[in-house]
Amino acid sequence: MFEYDPVLYSRILTAITLSFHIIFATVGVGAPLMIAIAEWMGIKRNDPHYTLLARRWARGFVVVVAVGVVTGTAIGLQLSLLWPNFMQAAGHTIGLPLFMEVFAFFFEAIFLGIYLYTWDRFKSKMKHFLLVIPVVIGATASAFFITTVNGFMNTPYGFDLVDGVLTNVSPLQAMFNPATPTKVSHVIITCYLTTAFILAAIAAFKLMRGSNHIYHKKALHMTMVTGAVFAIATAAIGDLSGKFLHEYQPEKLAAAEWHFETTSEAPLVLGGVLTEDNEVNYALEIPYALSILAGGTTGEEVIGLNEFPEEELPPLFVHYLFDIMVFIGMYLLLVSVAFVLMNWHNRFNPIKRFNGFSNKMLWAIAAGGPIAMLGTQSGWFFAEIGRQPWIINGVMTVSEAATSSQHVDIMLVLFSILYAILGVTSFIVLRRMFKHYPVEHELVERGIEREGA
Template identity: 80%
Template sequence: MFEYDPVLYSRILTTLTLAFHVIFATLGVGIPLMIAIAEWMGIKRNDPHYTLMARRWARGFIVTVAVGVVTGTAIVLQLSLLWPNFMRAAGHTIGLPMFMETFAFFFEAIFLGIYLYTWDRFKSKMKHFLLVIPIVIGATASAFFITTVNSFMNAPQGFEIVDGVLTNVSPLAAMFNPATPTKISHVIITCYLTAAFILGAIAALNILKGKNHVYHKKALHLTMVTGAIFAIGTAVIGDLSGKYLHEYQPEKLAAAEWHFETESEAPLILGGILTEDNEVRFALEIPYALSILAGGSTDTVVTGLNDFPADELPPLWIHYMFDLMVFIGMYLALVSMIFVFFNWKKNWNAFSRPLLWAVFAGGPLSMLAIQSGWFFAEVGRQPWILNGIMTVSEAATTSQHVDIMLLVFIILYTVLGITCVVVLRRMFKNNSVEHELEERGIVHHSKQEAN
């Protein structure tokens, strides 16, 4: 007979909500920057193609913002309903960044409305461009503040514990904890990277369908150049994140790499299968790489899983989440840099079908990397909801109706997801690039190359 477990259902529902929300949150942070870059390019080069990119991307962005608001509200609701003990203990500690995240969103939303309404209403295009800057700032600030909450959960500080309650709270000390620099940097730049590849995948797909208008080629060139820059930045921050884990969450790093024995000159384990005897088979080992990742030297001693209490270890399948995130990051960097190089070499075809398919694949893969990264970040902290202080089971509700909530939210997210896809498809299918360009009197040059 199946035994009802409110903790399990709470975890499933929270996972479902976060996994669905992170799609729209990622686009919500990254796309405003891409809009700003496109509009700036249109002004700088006096090129209506880039200006049209900004217009079209902004229209699609509105739809994702609407869905993101609903899912974001659901997260706040579920924090109180599913994790009441956590909110009771730490709610006033994380209250400031959560309030600031809401303020940042309203700041962004206000300027987004003004930005959309004022297209073609200024004689100076630069004045309209200035309106997108607060949108970028608001979107990025929103990610900044909400990520400090997650950073606090990984490296809690800035309080005292009295009778199980966090008191004498210093909100700024709680927000700016050791996890904050790498966590925030990684989240923000991967949002930029993912947005670039999602938009690049759309452009690549249009070209693959035979739409060879220079607009699509310029869109692809813009997204891949920015994608290459963000991919390099992601790799640098990923290295710093490994060093943070080594110092503050060594058990998470050890679990990610299936590293059992404490030693220096530790190898990096990629892929493989873990046996019941904790032997790693069929894996690719990179000698000394884990020690270098952890401390920048082959002599760095990396603590193994055997040195931690068994009941405080995260599930070891997070190794695959870590590998997936890293592999996809390397793939995105390689594809974007190949495209940029081919486009720079005028005699090389950057728009060949194999490379276009590789770019297109990068779109969904980039979102998969975001999802695997969050799974690694959250599951890698288990069994703690507040690292070293409160476990997930201690924080969860004891309600007997979480399973009903789960069913309701599954239906809600299904409806939202289908509606979002249908609206976006109709929005752009019924108003093609070629049609808009013709309406605005922009000449079609199908053989012109993107600059």
């Protein structure tokens, strides 16, 4: 019934590993910034609630980093085990950013250690705050370096192809390939956005569960204001990513929009169903919008799928992945901007300042956390499946790159068990950590509030 196919199993194992890694990596990149903002506000407003936010988030962050390191190491292993021909062909081209990611990680880890052990050890709070800056830089640099590798896979640069071999390699040119600017900024900003929403969701959840504590309200405000800023930035950079695809990977953009004929004034297609002869049914069309996304004007000519040989086209279901991501982007933008606007006129009113939200709003924010993570996942799935059949665009296909080992099925089972254990354990650890030491206790214990206050 099931034919053993090492390529298929390698793809499944890589997809599972990356999807699992990306959950922790995304929060790992975003959390340091949120911690830094909270600690900064604690100092500036002389408000211990914000300082406690930074402390508690930092504790959770450590668990996230630990899992990120394990799953990241699994990726490193699997790159050589499952895709030996890819690593042999391109290893020396992308070795620089791969190494730099490890370096960025060590940089981050060293300062994170110092940061965690020096709360209350400095006379000036500012000195402790300064220690979080290298953590922010290290985490973001990780995302930067590793995303340039992914950029290279999409728009390979910095080598000559002689008889199928990559020669005359320039690692810097490979790193700063045409995909790097939009990809790196889209990834980093969506890491910040997703983390802001996950932290906001936790605060909203606490408030829905009956807590009325100002601590959670302040958390909600801070995360929603930053969330709104990053949601706007995400939309702006997402637009640039669309323009990048138009120029360098037109087949991916056309697949995302089921755009078959090359035309100007091309519409954006939302949802719908594709028939056997490539007719689009039941879709919502926004006139001219694809031309505007691609080139900024309604007259922009957008290349259609019919221009490409059929065996070089990605699977057309990527359309739904793109739709889900864009829809989620709109949802997060709407919720966070609505929240900020609704609270704007209360900003100088000390009583109403932190009370301007309804239960419906709390629901919408609580849902926004998991939804944002889903957006990150669908974004990656879209970008990766949209590059098929290539592993290095136009140079090497995924099946050429794969191992022919007969044991990938066993690896798949073993790694799945590892991820299940890691996922469950980290969930339990995080839950216990915060449940057994609730905010209310910690506030009293640190002398920030009195019992019953």
